[in-house]
Structures are given as structure tokens and as C-alpha cells.
Amino acid sequence: MGSKRAAMIFLAPALLAIGVFFVIPVFAAFLLSFTDFDIYSLGNFQYVRFIGVKNYSQLLGDPLFWKALKNTLYFLVAGGPLSVVVSLAAALLVQSRVVRFKGLFRTAYFAPVVTTLVAVAVVWRFVYHPRFGMLNYALSLLGVSPIDWLGDPHWAMPAIILMAVWKNFGYNMIIFIAGLQNIPEELYEAASIDGAGKVQQFTTITLPMLAPTTLFISIITMIGYFQLFAEPYVMTQGGPLNSTLSIVLLMYQQGFRWWNMGYSAALAFVLFAFILAGSLLQSRLQKRLGTS
Amino acid sequence: MKKLGVILLYAMLILVAGITLAPLFWMVSASFMPAGQSSTFPPPFLPRQFTLEHYASLFTRLNLARYLFNSAFLALSVTGISLVINSMAGYAFAKYRFRGRDPLFKLLIASMVIPAQVTMLPLFLMLNKMGVINTYVGVIIPGMASIFGIFLIRQFALSIPDSLIEAARMDGASDFRIYRSLILPLCKPVLITLSIFTFMGTWNDFLWPLIVMTDDSMYTLPVALANLSLEHVQDTELMMAGSVMTILPVLLLFVVLQKYYISGIMTSGLKE
Numbered sequence: 432m433g434s435k436r437a438a439m440i441f442l443a444p445a446l447l448a449i450g451v452f453f454v455i456p457v458f459a460a461f462l463l464s465f466t467d468f469d470i471y472s473l474g475n476f477q478y479v480r481f482i483g484v485k486n487y488s489q490l491l492g493d494p495l496f497w498k499a500l501k502n503t504l505y506f507l508v509a510g511g512p513l514s515v516v517v518s519l520a521a522a523l524l525v526q527s528r529v530v531r532f533k534g535l536f537r538t539a540y541f542a543p544v545v546t547t548l549v550a551v552a553v554v555w556r557f558v559y560h561p562r563f564g565m566l567n568y569a570l571s572l573l574g575v576s577p578i579d580w581l582g583d584p585h586w587a588m589p590a591i592i593l594m595a596v597w598k599n600f601g602y603n604m605i606i607f608i609a610g611l612q613n614i615p616e617e618l619y620e621a622a623s624i625d626g627a628g629k630v631q632q633f634t635t636i637t638l639p640m641l642a643p644t645t646l647f648i649s650i651i652t653m654i655g656y657f658q659l660f661a662e663p664y665v666m667t668q669g670g671p672l673n674s675t676l677s678i679v680l681l682m683y684q685q686g687f688r689w690w691n692m693g694y695s696a697a698l699a700f701v702l703f704a705f706i707l708a709g710s711l712l713q714s715r716l717q718k719r720l721g722t723s
Numbered sequence: 724m725k726k727l728g729v730i731l732l733y734a735m736l737i738l739v740a741g742i743t744l745a746p747l748f749w750m751v752s753a754s755f756m757p758a759g760q761s762s763t764f765p766p767p768f769l770p771r772q773f774t775l776e777h778y779a780s781l782f783t784r785l786n787l788a789r790y791l792f793n794s795a796f797l798a799l800s801v802t803g804i805s806l807v808i809n810s811m812a813g814y815a816f817a818k819y820r821f822r823g824r825d826p827l828f829k830l831l832i833a834s835m836v837i838p839a840q841v842t843m844l845p846l847f848l849m850l851n852k853m854g855v856i857n858t859y860v861g862v863i864i865p866g867m868a869s870i871f872g873i874f875l876i877r878q879f880a881l882s883i884p885d886s887l888i889e890a891a892r893m894d895g896a897s898d899f900r901i902y903r904s905l906i907l908p909l910c911k912p913v914l915i916t917l918s919i920f921t922f923m924g925t926w927n928d929f930l931w932p933l934i935v936m937t938d939d940s941m942y943t944l945p946v947a948l949a950n951l952s953l954e955h956v957q958d959t960e961l962m963m964a965g966s967v968m969t970i971l972p973v974l975l976l977f978v979v980l981q982k983y984y985i986s987g988i989m990t991s992g993l994k995e
Contacts, residue, residue, distance in 0.1 A: 438819035445812035447866035449831070452846060455838055459845035473848075491817035498808065524736055529729050538981060539740040542747060545977040547927045547983075549945035550966040554750045554954045557959050563762045565749055602988065609989040658838060662927045665949050679840055679930070687934055692844050699841045710836045 464696035473690055482594045496698070498673050499681040502588060506677065507656035510592040514646065517596055518603035519554050523637075525574035525604070526611050537608075541601035548598065552665035556581065557595045559666075581667050584674035589673055599655070603648045610644030611637070643720050649712035654706050678702050726830040747970075754964035755780070761959045777964035787968060789940055792949040795972075797932075798861060798925040801866040802918050808868045810914065813876025814906050819886060828877070831870045839865070840930070847934055862943075866925060872917050875987070879913035880906065896977060916987035919980050923973050944969040 443715035465481055472478045490496050525536050543551065558565050559580035567577045580590040618636050627635065659677040663669050669684075678698060686695030749768065749977060753761045754777055756770040781787040816828050846865060847856070855861040883906065891901050907914070932943045942950065948965050977984055 434898065435821045441811040441815035441819070441898075441902070444827070445739060445868040445873060446806045448808065449870065452849075452865050452867070453842055454834075456842035456845035456849065457834075459849075460841050463844060473851075477732065493875055498950070521739060524732065524739065527732055530732065536736050536740060537985075538978070540743055541981075541985070542974065542977075543743055545973050546747070546970045547945055547948075547973065548968040549927075549929050551746065551844075552747050553962050553966050556829055556952070557761070557963075558746055558749070558808070560762075563764060563766045563959075565745065565766055565768075568761060568764075568766050575790075596803070597814045605988045622750075650945050658840065661945075661949075665952060670954075673860075682840060683930065683934075686844050687847070696844050698839075699844065702838060703841050707836055723934045 434638075457641045460696045464700050465571055467697075468691075468693040468694045469630065470690035470691075471680050482693070486694050488719065489694065490697055495673065495676065495681060496701075499676045499678050500701075502674065502676055503657060503659060503678045504597070505588055506592060506659050507653045510595050510656055511649060511653045513592065514600050514603060515649055518600040518648070519607050519641070519645070520603045521600060522607035522611060526608055537605075540604055543598045544601040546598070548661045549665055551598060552594070552662050555590075555597075559590050582671055584672045587667055587671060587675045591659075591666065594666075595656065595659075595662060599652070603652060604719065606648055607641070607644060610641050614640045636660055646713065646716055646720065650709055654709050657706055657709070729917065743847050750963050750966050750970075753960055754967050756960050758958065758960055761963075762957075777961045778968075780961060781964055781968060784941065785951065785965075786947070787965070790942055790944045791968065793859075793936075793941060794926055794944040794969075797862050798922045800859065800863050801925045802921045804863065804867050805869055805872060805921055806914060806918060809872035809917065810876050810907065810910065811902065812868070812873045814902055814910075816877045817880035818883070818885070832874060835870050835874075843931065843934060850935070856935055857937045857941055859941075862932050865931065866921070869921070872921065875917055875990075876910060876913055878990070883909055883989075912983065913987075915980065916983045919946055919976065919984050920987060922976065926973050 443463040464486055465483060466472075466479050466484075467482045468479050521540055524530070525533055525540065530536070557563070559567075560565060561577050561579040561582065564580070566580065571577065578586055580586050603647075614636065618640075619632055622632050622636060658679050660679040660683065663675040663677055663680050664683075667675045669680050679702065682695050682702065685691045685698060731992055752769055755773050755775070756767070757772050757774050757776070760767060760771060769872050842865070844887065850861045850864065855864070887905065887909075888901055891905050896904070926943075929945045929947065929949070933946050933949070936942050936946060939947070939950075943981075948962075948969055951965060
């Protein structure tokens with residue numbers, strides 16, 4: 432089929448763009464992470480020196496790095512499963528056989544996904560306002576005393592998690608709906624002839640059939656959550672007391688505010704290592720699910 | 724008993740819809756309140772007086788028209804450019820045979836695991852040397868080609884029968900003509916899906932334009948809004964109007980084209 436020359440012409444722009452503006456920067460970032468590139472080097476590249484693994488060893492001794500890592504893991508370990516559970520529940524609700532106006536509910540649940548993260552973060556900052564926020568007002572009707580959501584180091588991360596789940600559960604819900612639609616109807620019919628109740632059908636058919644989907648969603652959610660940035664940037668600037676400082680926020684501050692680009696590149700590779708580990712875990716588990 | 728279950732189901736559905744929509748509804752509502760009204764107790768859900776002053780000041784006191792233009796121009800440029808580049812590459816991967824095709828494609832897919840943040844530092848230095856920091860070009864460059872886009876189009880193009888392409892070739896159509904007059908029209912659904920993804924992704928993007936755009940006049944809406952919201956902490960209603968202006972275009976786009984958007988997520992989610 433077709434000439435090789437034509438294929439090359441069709442591919443050239445994409446490969447050139449990806450090669451120059453993606454592949455080369457990845458390798459350059461790796462090299463950068465072994466240098467002391469800082470604000471002086473920015474003016475003149477001659478000041479750059481290779482310093483071996485010093486950035487990485489410095490990282491391990493930096494309490495701010497550990498804090499950011501801990502916060503990021505907190506965010507994804509608490510937020511990831513919460514998002515998966517909420518989106519599965521929403522998918523089951525919307526796909527329930529008796530429900531009409533499915534499309535309407537689906538659109539409503541999905542709306543936060545398409546909104547601009549920065550803009551909704553601005554909105555949620557006011558939703559969380561300790562005195563005039565909607566959330567505390569709603570809670571006060573239930574007799575809960577006001578919480579300083581974004582001002583209290585214990586509550587700031589849960590507040591960001593809540594908002595992140597609100598923002599992205601609709602996306603996962605859609606993937607769950609696709610998974611639900613792929614379960615053959617006959618399985619349920621056979622089960623109900625055998626006298627299986629709704630709950631039993633759910634645990635013996637729906638959940639096992641959704642296992643690959645659930646795994647996929649869990650991993651992509653966690654990978655996405657690992658890149659937490661705009662929420663703390665807009666809502667807390669990483670505070671209070673660095674309780675919402677994330678890896679990417681720290682990377683941004685080190686790299687683009689203080690111009691410690693060598694150090695920042697090392698942080699980027701820590702981020703990469705975690706995401707790579709998550710992806711490998713996913714493909715490993717998916718293979719196991721596929722063979723069993 | 725059954726009826727009770729249905730009522731309960733609907734109650735749950737409506738409650739969840741209420742929770743997802745309340746912040747958005749409140750944003751719109753507060754944007755119409757006179758300054759300071761949202762900061763009264765109990766917090767009003769609807770404006771007691773209706774005003775458009777905040778929208779007016781976004782355009783007069785602040786530079787909103789400029790941010791809107793920047794965002795729209797960048798989102799449209801990235802969408803247009805990447806659509807051409809990705810569709811050519813996706814088609815080539817699907818329908819041409821050449822040495823190293825499959826390993827190359829696999830390599831591209833595997834490299835999707837690398838987060839964009841890794842490339843940002845060298846990319847910034849590179850663009851700085853090229854003198855395109857604080858320009859539109861600086862934001863457009865990393866969005867010109869996307870591996871995900873190539874993947875999406877390749878998967879779709881695979882389903883086009885070879886016989887169709889062969890027939891066109893017999894009729895003497897050139898490679899480019901086949902791509903332009905046969906493949907592109909056939910790929911329309913996936914091209915629409917990818918356009919929405921790209922447009923929204925660029926419109927909503929924050930970190931990269933935050934890094935590249937250093938002058939206020941070059942800010943995109945999210946960057947401008949983030950900046951303003953840190954300066955105007957007290958001006959709740961003004962910030963809500965700004966948020967509405969940022970969200971509304973993409974929300975409308977989604978509502979109009981949601982069929983393509985949702986099907987795109989479903990296919991990309993299941994193919995993995």
C-alpha cells in the first residue's frame with residue numbers, strides 16, 4: 432500500500448515536533464537533574480556544572496520534599512479510592528433500569544469535569560469560606576460548628592480532596608457506565624432465574640465484571656492525582672504550614688520561582704518514577720486479571 | 724415497597740445533582756450580586772439585587788477582553804495545528820507499511836507515561852533561547868503534536884477498509900489527495916472528538932501558560948484569574964464573574980457537542 436515516501440511526509444511533522452519538543456527535553460531534564468543549574472546559569476550556560484547525584488541526595492535530606500511527598504500521597508491515597516467509589520455509585524444510580532432522564536443526570540454529573548480547574552478552585556475557595564461559605568452554612572443547619580477549611584492544617588488537604596473528587600468523579604463515572612454496558616444482559620437474566628437477589632447479582636456479576644475497569648480507573652486517577660498543582664496554587668498556595676504543598680507545586684516553586692532548575696529537575700524525575708511505578712503496576716495487574 | 728425504592732433512587736440522583744451543580748449555580752448567582760452581598764450571613768443563594776457591574780468592570784477595569792482573546796486564539800491555534808499534524812501521522816500509522824512502524828508506534832505509546840512536567844524545565848530553556856517566551860508560539864509549540872491524538876486517529880483509521888483506499892489509488896488519486904478527500908471526511912467523528920479534547924485541554928491548561936506568559940497582556944484566562952484571585956481576595960462577586968467568563972465557553976461547547984466528547988472518553992477508556 433502506498434509509497435514509503437508519502438508515509439514519511441505524513442509522519443515527519445509529528446515526529447519532528449515530538450522529537451524536538453518532547454524527547455530531547457526529557458533527556459535534557461535527566462542531564463539537568465545532575466547539574467547545579469540555577470539563576471546564574473540562566474544568563475550564561477557556562478556556569479553550569481555537573482554535580483553527580485547531589486540534587487537527589489539533597490532531596491532526601493530536604494524536609495520540604497518529604498512533606499510534599501507525604502501530602503501528595505495523602506491526596507491520592509485518600510482521594511483516589513474516594514473518587515472511584517463515588518463514581519461507581521454514580522454510574523450505578525444513573526444506569527439503574529427504572530431511571531428516566533438518564534442523559535440529564537449524566538450531563539449534570541459530568542459538568543464539573545469540563546470546567547476550568549483554576550476557575551472552580553476560585554469558586555471553591557469561597558464555598559469553603561469559614562464565615563460566609565456555603566459549606567459551613569449547610570453544615571450549620573445540621574448542627575456542625577464552623578470549620579476553617581483552608582486555614583486549618585488538618586482540614587486543608589481534606590478540603591482539596593473533596594473538591595478534586597467533585598471535579599473528576601464524572602469522568603470516571605462515564606468509563607464505569609461504558610463498563611456496565613459491556614456486561615451481557617443474559618448474565619443477570621440467568622442469575623435472576625436462579626433466584627439471585629439484587630445484592631447478590633451485584634456482588635457476583637457486576638463487581639467481578641467491572642474489575643478491569645475499576646483497575647484502569649484507579650490507576651489513571653492516581654496518576655492524575657499525583658500531578659496535583661492548580662488546586663493548592665489557587666486555594667492555599669501550599670499552606671497552611673505547607674499542609675497542601677504538593678510535589679509539582681514544590682517543583683514549580685524551585686524551578687520557576689527560585690530558578691533552582693537542577694534541583695527542580697530531580698524533583699520531576701521523582702514524580703516520573705512514581706508515575707512509572709503506577710503504570711507498571713497497572714499493566715502487571717491487568718495481565719493477571721486477563722489470564723485468571 | 725418497589726415504589727419506595729424508586730422514590731429513594733430519584734432522591735439520591737437529585738441530591739447528587741444538587742451537590743455537583745450547587746457550586747456552579749452559586750458562582751453564577753454571586754456574579755450578579757452587588758459588591759459585598761455574598762459576604763453576609765446567612766450567605767444568600769440568590770442575588771437580592773441584580774447587577775451586571777462586575778461583568779462591566781471585568782472589561783473596563785480589568786483586561787478581560789484581552790485574556791479572552793489570548794485563550795481563544797491559543798486554543799483555536801493549537802486545535803487547528805495539532806489536528807492536521809496528528810491526523811496525518813495517525814493515518815500513516817494505520818494505513819502505510821514501512822520498516823519499524825510497529826516498534827515506533829509502541830515506543831510512542833510507551834512514552835505517554837512520561838508526565839509533561841518532566842519536559843517543562845528544558846523546554847523553557849529551549850524556548851528562552853529561541854526567544855519565544857512570553858509569546859503565543861511558546862504556548863503553541865508543545866501542543867503541536869500529541870501522542871494521544873495520533874493514537875486516537877490511528878485506532879479510528881484502522882477501521883477504514885483498504886479496498887476503499889486502493890480504489891481511489893486506481894483512479895489515480897495521489898497520496899495527499901486520498902488523505903485530504905477520502906480519509907479526513909471518513910474520520911470526521913474522531914476529528915470532532917479530538918478537537919473538543921484539544922480545545923478544552925488548551926483552554927483549561929494552567930501550568931504551562933503560567934510558566935511561559937510573563938506579561939499581564941499575554942495571560943490566558945486561567946492564569947489571569949489565578950493572579951487576580953490572589954490580589955482581589957475580598958472581591959468575591961467580581962471573581963465569580965471572572966470564573967463564569969472562564970468556564971462558560973467550555974461548558975457551552977461541551978453541552979453542544981457532548982455526544983462526541985462522551986463517546987471519545989468511552990473509547991479511549993476501553994481500548995487500554
